[in-house]
Amino acid sequence: MPRYANGQAPLSALVKLGDQHYLPAGTAARWKELQRLAWEKYGVWLVISPGWNAYRPLSIQYEYRAELGVWAAVPGYSSHGLTYGGRDCAAIDVYNWASLGWARFVALCRIVGFTVDFVSPQELWHIGDFDPWNVPAFADITINPETTKLPEPEEAEDMPINFRSTTGGVSYTMVPGICITRHFNEIAAANTNYFNTGKPWPGENASQADREKAGERQLTDAGILMLLKQYGFTWASRDIARLPKDGETLDADHILRARGVDISR
Ligand SMILES: [Zn+2]
Structure with a gap:
């Protein structure tokens, strides 16, 4: 109880x-x-x-x-x-x-x-x-910062990537190796973009250059397919139509596989 x-x-x-x-x-x-x-x-x-x-x-x-x-x-x-x-x-x-x-x-x-x-x-x-009332003894875990390898800045490739399809004019956010979300609307894209980059949104109908400056990558279909392939979404990289639809989330290959989805084609 x-x-x-x-x-x-x-x-x-x-x-x-x-x-x-x-x-x-x-x-x-x-x-x-x-x-x-x-x-x-x-x-x-x-x-x-x-x-x-x-x-x-x-x-x-x-x-x-x-x-x-x-x-x-x-x-x-x-x-x-x-x-x-x-x-x-x-x-x-x-x-x-x-x-x-x-x-x-x-x-x-x-x-x-x-x-x-x-x-x-x-x-x-x-x-x-699931054991919130028992106080654990952690005395045996020690980490020596001197000998522990810190991640290099360029290793931070699992930070979310905001991108927009310049053909479809639709915005997405990818967590590399995990999932891709398609944004419902401009506000959702703007908020997520801001949380991820800290850069203010240039406003609706902004130019590609201004969106790029705000931290949203502007990509052609070919560019998107390359991005997908590079970050663990091989299945989706075979067909641009596999990108998530409105408000949907697409999982990375290893998550789909674990769920029993055939990702070989
Ligand atoms: Zn919660």
């Missing part, structure tokens, strides 16, 4: 890590350890997304559901509410996981006991601790 009903834990039973960021003691310890490892090994200081994106009380779950729709769980069932599937579970949204890249992020999460990629729709930033 979970210790508290979903979203009903008193804040006084939790550790406060920051404004609107509360976690059970065990999860707080795992999170601190994850921050330490990411910092010492890769020079990335992980942060929790601003807002109630660690523990989320029930009243806030109602608020988020109204605002975010399908991207927030049905109130009373959120894994941010300290239960999930009838078990204790504490979830955290990690704002800047992409700075590590998916593979490194997953590896460090596993070391400290976080589960990744367990909710639907898929949220790569959302991690869960």
Whole structure:
């Protein structure tokens, strides 16, 4: 049985890590350890997304559901509410996981006991601790920054890439080796682009040159196919029509294969 009903834990039973960021003691310890490892090994200081994106009380779950729709769980069932599937579970949204890249992020999460990629729709930033009330002993994990290889800047090839088809006039964001999302509209593209690059959007009907300056690559079909091939989307690279449709997401080869999709043709 979970210790508290979903979203009903008193804040006084939790550790406060920051404004609107509360976690059970065990999860707080795992999170601190994850921050330490990411910092010492890769020079990335992980942060929790601003807002109630660690523990989320029930009243806030109602608020988020109204605002975010399908991207927030049905109130009373959120894994941010300290239960999930009838078990204790504490979830955290990690704002800047992409700075590590998916593979490194997953590896460090596993070391400290976080589960990744367990909710639907898929949220790569959302991690869960299914043993939130037990404080782990981490004394045996040490990293010597002197002898640990830090990633070179040019190795950061798993950062999201924003691109636009100059034939179709449609914008996409690719997380190399993971997935490609097609944006519903200009606003979605502009927001994502800004989150990924920090560069302001040049506005609607902007020139290709200005969009390029804002960090969105302007590509012909041939250029897109090359990009797909280079970053783990070989299946899609055989036919431009395999790019995701409106609002859809396309997974990389290894994810499709794991799901039993025949990607040989
Ligand atoms: Zn979440």
